[in-house]
Amino acid sequence: MSVALTKGGNVSLNRQAPGVRSVRVCLGWTAGPGYDLDASALLCGASGKVLTDQHFVFFNNLQSPDGAVRHLGADGGGGEGEDRERIEVRLADVSADVQKVVFAVAIYDAAQRRQAFGQVRGAYVRLTDADGGAEVARYDVIPETGSETAMVFGELYRNGADWKFRAVGQGYASGLAGIATDFGVDVLQPAPAAPSAPASAPAPAPLPPMPAAAPAAVVPAVPKTQPATGSSPVTCFFDPTHGVGSAVVLWQPQWGVPRQVETCAACAQRVQTTVPPFYTPQQAGYPQQQVQPHVPAQQQDQGGRRFGTGAMLGAGAAGLVGGMLLNEALSDDEPQVVVNNYYEDDDDSFF
Structure with a gap:
């Protein structure tokens, strides 16, 4: 018997479908002409982010690296209450690093077409036994604001040795790129176009000339007498x-x-x-003037001797x-001071 889930509710596969080995996540909706909705799966690790970009399964990457998650594409239906797309998960083959598999649906090119989930009716997600086809659980997705362009419908996650399925119902206004970015997928965004220059843009005015730098102060060097050449x-x-x-x-x-x-x-x-x-x-080699001691004019031993001619x-x-x-x-003139340098030759002469 299938379990009807509400937003945030979950169901244990061991209790509801004991012994199940593979499940199919079937997603359905009803939309008007011109709407193109795509389902995807994101295999996330303990951090809540995808293990690699290759663990993002969608219409351009139909299988996970371990082969446990496969995008089966459109079911061929489209009528009221019929499945539109299916994703199969072989539980025993899911890599041990994967802690949960998130299932999302996004409106293709929603911003340019001005489309949103407010115009999508009867959205749902069903979890079935892939081998027997029996329905295990179902969640009818109801947008909160109607302006969502992508929504997470549900997720499969580990609970010890068990697997559980949870009804999520979280909406995004940024489309599939918003979901992918939120779960750690490196999405290449187109570079914004450079604004075109006006046809008659005035030429920029020439910059004023830079003021000349002040000359560096010149410090006069102390003059030094250079010896004459030779x-x-x-x-x-x-x-x-x-x-x-x-x-x-x-x-x-x-x-x-x-x-x-x-x-x-x-x-x-x-x-x-x-x-x-x-x-x-004292200069070596030059005769030095001997300083004579001061002699008083009146010598005690000479009495009152007078100086002669x-x-x-x-x-x-x-x-x-x-x-x-x-x-x-x-x-005022500089005195003419002559310094007599003498040099000793072999004949001991001075000049």
Whole structure:
């Protein structure tokens, strides 16, 4: 005896049809001229999605990969209450990864033809024994809004070692593509046509010229005296034994104006870290002026000795030299400082 199901109801095949091995899902409806409805089956895994796109059985793919689900096509009927399409399921052959088989019906090209299930009458789904033809269950599908273009009629699903059939009755307004997408089928959608450009589109106005970039600031480099072509490299100003003067520093002598000299790296660092007015390290190979201790004018051992003519001449010469140095210090021109570099030859001569 067949069981009449309502939306959401289910029936156990072990109880209602014990020993059944294969079932047929028969789908029927009545529609006016110009309506083309197609049935399909979706084999879903535990996630509720199809295992692969090949597990979507419809008019372009009539059999599942395991061969357990086959689309039998139209029944040849079309009259009131007659089956329109059938799908057969061999329960024992269904892959163990398949947890349920969903059965849907969609109106072909519904959006362009302005068709919907509101104009379809007497839709139903029947579950029958494929071997004997006896009806196990039936569900009369009733659209909820009438604007549906595709509907899930029912589903077969595992329940332990048993199979059950459930009445679903869920509608879609997006047709077969909406059902396929909802169950994980990769549906290729046509790319939207690019909008045509107006016939008399005005030419775009030219862009204003870009403002010229501001010139980069030029930082003047500290001038460095280059040796004349063919001459020997300039040695360290303070000590020729230090090697070539590789750095240019500003030197503050004891008298005169500051000037730039070429020194080795060590002397350059000391000049820059020594408090002005001067820095003059001992230079090897040059005679050094000996600093004489200060002697008071009145020596205790000499009493009130007076200085003679030689002392007067020496004092006059010292004053002359001091005046020349003072004149050089007050002059705007750079003093002519001559550095005597000497080189030792085989004959120990100096030049």
